[in-house]
Amino acid sequence: MEINVIVLAAGMGNRMQHHQNKQFIQLAGYPILYHTLLVFQKMKAIHNIFLVVRNDEMSYVEKNILTLNDFSKVKKMVKGGNERPDSVHNALKSIEGEGLVLIHDGARPFIKEKDILKLIQVALKCNAAVLGVPVKDTIKSVDTHHLVIKTPDRRLLWAVQTPQAFDLNLIKQAYEKRYACSTDFWDDAMLIEELMNHDVKMVEGSYDNIKITTPSDLAYGEWIAKHQTDD
Template sequence: MEINVVILAAGMGKRMQHHENKQFIQLAGYPILYHTLMIFQKMKAIHNILLVVREDEMSYVEKNILTLNDFSKVIKMVKGGKERVDSVYNALRSIKGEGLVLIHDGARPFVKEKDILRLIQMTLECNAAVLGVPVKDTIKSVDTNHRVIKTPDRSLLWAVQTPQAFELNLIKQAYERRHAHSMDFWDDAMLVEELMNHEVKMVEGSYDNIKITTPSDLAYGEWIAKNLTNT
């Protein structure tokens, strides 16, 4: 059974306040996207990588990212869509056959191999699973006027990360059904939860699996790169 990884690198990254796509910013001597790709390139369990990028950046990625190492598992670059869900759907339509697919943010370069392997195992058992970590802070639910509505039980709350992993046909069907719905979907798992009425399991990951979104994230990412290992 093949395990494919979809890596999303088509976002604009406006919160980074940088002149280039945040995935191309240097982190510990290499572009952020390079680090993310290397994680999956080195894993024996992963067979193929589909890299989703903006159409006008495909040439840049090919010349300046993929030439930095032997990224033999990158079988295709897929054109990104208007929104994240469109980008994922474009990639899913490019995958044939059966198996599992992992959907991962290109700006998360510190996901650990051991967590990915546990995620894959859980997905083999239940067809849908996501990485996440228990929240550390108390969370308040507020209305549009910033009035506190309620305080959820923190012991039941998790911050969701990527990869999110699915049986291929399950997530494909979920994405095909979204066209008939006007609701917003915050992540891939939500489509499976809402449109397929399918259980999604949570797999505990690492707090170091940050998404580099702001300049402060980049500074913290430099610290992680220098002090921690991907094990």
């Protein structure tokens, strides 16, 4: 069974307040996207990588990132869509056959191989699994006027990360159904939950698996890069 990875790197990253795509910003001496791709390139369990980038940045990625290492598992660069779901859908249409697909944010360079392997093992059994961590803060649900509606039980709340892993045919069917409804979906797993009426299993990941979105994230990322271990 082939295990494919979709790496999403087509976002604008406006919150980073930087002149270039956040995926291309230097982190520990290399572009953020380089670190992300390298994790999957090194894994024996991963067969193919489908890299989603903006059409006007494909040549930049080819010259400035893919040449930095032997990224032989990057089988195709896929044109990004107007929104994240469009980018995922474009990539899914590029993957043939059967197997698993992992969908991952290019701006999460600190994903650990051991967590990916745990995720794969669970997804192989139940067809849909996501990485996440228990929330540390108390969460309040509020209305449009910022009035508190309720306080959910923190023990039941997890912050969801990527990768998210799915049976390829299952997630393809979910994305086809997505375009027939007007509901907002906050992540790929929600399509499986709502449109396919299929259970999704949570797999505990690492708090270091941050998404670098703001300048403060980048500063924290530099700290992680200096202190991270392989455990």
